[in-house]
Amino acid sequence: MDTKDLGFDSKLIHAGMFDDQFGSATVPIYQTSTFKFKNADHGAACFAGESDGYIYTRLNNPTIDSLEKLVAALENGYRGIATSSGMGAVNTIYSAFLKQGDHMVSTAAVYGPSRVVMEKHYSKFGIESTYVNTSDPENIRKAIRKNTRMLYIETPANPTMDITDLEEVVKIAREHKLITVADNTFCSPYLQKPIDYGFDIVFHSITKFLNGHADIVGGVIVSRDKPLDELMRPVMINLGCNMDPHQAYMVIRGLKTLSVRIDRSQENAMHIAQFLEGHPKVKWVKYPGLVSHPQYVLARKQMDGPGAMISFEMKDGLCAGKTLMDRVKLCILAVSLGGVETLIQHPASMTHSKMDKESRERSGITDGLVRFSVGIENVEDIISDLDQAMKCI
Ligand SMILES: *Cc1c(COP(=O)(O)O)cnc(C)c1O
Numbered sequence: 001m002d003t004k005d006l007g008f009d010s011k012l013i014h015a016g017m018f019d020d021q022f023g024s025a026t027v028p029i030y031q032t033s034t035f036k037f038k039n040a041d042h043g044a045a046c047f048a049g050e051s052d053g054y055i056y057t058r059l060n061n062p063t064i065d066s067l068e069k070l071v072a073a074l075e076n077g078y079r080g081i082a083t084s085s086g087m088g089a090v091n092t093i094y095s096a097f098l099k100q101g102d103h104m105v106s107t108a109a110v111y112g113p114s115r116v117v118m119e120k121h122y123s124k125f126g127i128e129s130t131y132v133n134t135s136d137p138e139n140i141r142k143a144i145r146k147n148t149r150m151l152y153i154e155t156p157a158n159p160t161m162d163i164t165d166l167e168e169v170v171k172i173a174r175e176h177k178l179i180t181v182a183d184n185t186f187c188s189p190y191l192q193k194p195i196d197y198g199f200d201i202v203f204h205s206i207t208k209f210l211n212g213h214a215d216i217v218g219g220v221i222v223s224r225d226k227p228l229d230e231l232m233r234p235v236m237i238n239l240g241c242n243m244d245p246h247q248a249y250m251v252i253r254g255l256k257t258l259s260v261r262i263d264r265s266q267e268n269a270m271h272i273a274q275f276l277e278g279h280p281k282v283k284w285v286k287y288p289g290l291v292s293h294p295q296y297v298l299a300r301k302q303m304d305g306p307g308a309m310i311s312f313e314m315k316d317g318l319c320a321g322k323t324l325m326d327r328v329k330l331c332i333l334a335v336s337l338g339g340v341e342t343l344i345q346h347p348a349s350m351t352h353s354k355m356d357k358e359s360r361e362r363s364g365i366t367d368g369l370v371r372f373s374v375g376i377e378n379v380e381d382i383i384s385d386l387d388q389a390m391k392c393i
Contacts, residue, residue, distance in 0.1 A: 003073055008190065009259050016070030016252070018062070027066045029249040033057050059237055063245040067252050068220070071210070074189040074255075075202050077222035079229045081236050082248055086185065086205025088241030089219035090114050093201060096235040097150055097179050100126040104150040105143045107134045107164065109157035109364050111183060111205075112351075135162040135295065137169055144176050154183040155192075156299075159311045159347060159371045160364035161286035163295040166197035166302050174198070185209070185338070190262050191305045195224050201232075208338030209308075211254040212261050216247050261340060261376055265308035268382060269374040275383050276312050281320065281390050283313040283368060308375075309337060314368035320393045321346040321368050327389035330381055337373035342382050345371045 003015040020028060035054040037043035045051035054060055068080035083089045094117070098104060104118065108131040118129045132139035134153050151173045155164040166182070173180045181201045182194035188209040194202045204210055206218035221236075223229040236242060266289070273287035285292070288299035289306030299306060314320035324346065325333050331344040335351060345351065347365045357367075374382070 008074065011070070011073045012256055012258055015073035016066040016068070018066060020062075027063055027249065027252050030057075030062045030245050032061075032245075057245065058240065058242045061245050061248075063252075064243050064248040067243070067248040067255075070252060070255065071189075071204070071220045072222050075184075075195055075222040076189075076193055077195045077202065078225050079223060081221045081223075081229065081233055082206075082243035083219035083221065083236060084241045084243055084247075085217045086111075086203070086207060086219040087113055087117070088236070088239075089203040089205070089221045090183075091117065092221060092232055092236045092239060092241060093181055093203060094118065094122055094127075095239060096232045098122065098127045101147055102149040103128040103130070103145050103147045104152055105130050105132065105134075105140055105148055105178075106152040107154045107157050108132055109160045109162060110152070110154045111158060111185070114152075114154075114183070133162065134164040134169065137165060137172055140169060140172050144172075144178075148176060148178060150181060151178045152181045152183075154186070156186050156288060156307070156309065157364075158186065158309075159369060161288065161293070161309070161311050162364075163288065163298050163302075165298055166192075166194055166199065170198035186309055187303060187307055188258060188262065188338075190259050191303050191307055195222065197302070200224050200228055206251050207336065209262065210258065210338075211251045212258065212339055213250075213254050214336065214339035214341060216250045218243055218247050218251060262305065262308065264376040265340075265374045266305050268376065268379040269308045269310055270306065271379045272372070272374055272382060272386070273310050275386070276310070279390060281315055281393055283315045285313075286311040308373060310372040310374065312370050312372065313366055314370060314393070316393060317367035318348055321370055322349045323393050324370060324389050325349070327392045328385055329388075330377065330385040331372075337371075339373070340376045342375035342377060343373040347371060 003011055034056050046053040046055050064082050068082050072080040130143040132143050153164045180199045182199045184202045185205045185208050201223050203221040206220050270289050273285050273290050276282050277285045287310045331342045334343050348367045352360050352365050
């Protein structure tokens with residue numbers, strides 16, 4: 001069945017599906033490392049790409065194919081490449097498009113490891129990078145050099161919730177013939193489709209909203225056309241950051257409810273953001289759904305909803321943030337995001353505690369900053385949990 005003209009929710013259920021010999025209603029798990037060839041000629045044809053038979057699971061597998069087609073349909077892209085983790089996707093992209101002497105411009109508040117691997121590892125191969133606040137496109141213009149090849153953005157950024165104007169930055173990238181890459185993990189294609197704005201490559205940590213149930217780690221890359229896909233696929237295969245069939249099955253299952261999960265969690269997030277904004281112990285709240293967000297208008301333009309991620313700052317800094325973590329009962333004290341359960345995290349005392357205060361604050365991580373990933377519980381229960389924990393401060 002051609003799912004191209006179906007609505008987004010229908011694609012979640014039907015895109016990427018295929019008919020197997022038993023008429024399975026869901027995608028089966030092909031838990032096999034390798035596939036039988038019919039004969040030597042068939043084996044040769046598979047390797048030559050003249051037959052679309054399967055060869056070996058690191059290269060391709062029916063369950064993984066199905067997930068790749070599904071996510072590509074959701075992002076309005078050509079094809080997906082599933083990876084072992086979100087970082088597997090990041091490394092496939094960097095390795096495929098950057099070579100010695102090249103330069104990349106990226107969002108300053110990008111997901112930490114995406115920057116660490118570039119600065120610590122790719123720098124050894126002579127690849128340079130500059131990190132700027134991409135929510136002001138002028139900063140990108142100023143950072144572009146003769147050897148710049150890639151513009152890599154994350155929007156909304158983490159944990160600043162700064163938004164980058166997709167349409168505007170694609171224009172700049174095209175003037176300089178740069179490959180454009182968007183980390184769409186925070187939004188999922190339900191809320192934002194960078195390829196529709198002209199981006200070349202979109203990727204996700206599937207671990208977050210796409211899978212949505214905090215039970216697997218994975219990634220996926222979607223490219224806008226065939227040549228980009230063909231350039232990246234062998235890199236993923238040769239780096240060995242392929243997905244596993246069982247992992248792919250879990251994500252296909254989780255994805256079916258993406259829109260209903262996000263509808264509920266962002267409805268909850270809006271109530272919680274308003275509650276926090278009115279709370280005397282909270283200094284500020286950053287949530288794209290609040291009129292107080294400095295880029296509220298841009299968020300409404302390029303996102304189909306404000307999402308489920310909230311950042312807020314406790315008035316009494318480090319100590320207040322830490323106390324809040326120790327007092328919540330329903331909200332789970334954990335990193336990661338995008339699942340059905342509400343997660344809370346205090347970067348200054350947890351993920352970024354080893355960083356000195358000055359460099360922490362330069363990347364937007366102030367002492368009282370709390371990062372909140374809103375789940376689908378009853379919103380009154382989340383608010384009353386926050387309320388009781390705030391009373392202890
Ligand atoms: C989690 C995350 C990643 C990395 O994904 P893993 O699946 O943990 O490897 C990349 N980008 C963003 C925005 C993330 O939240």
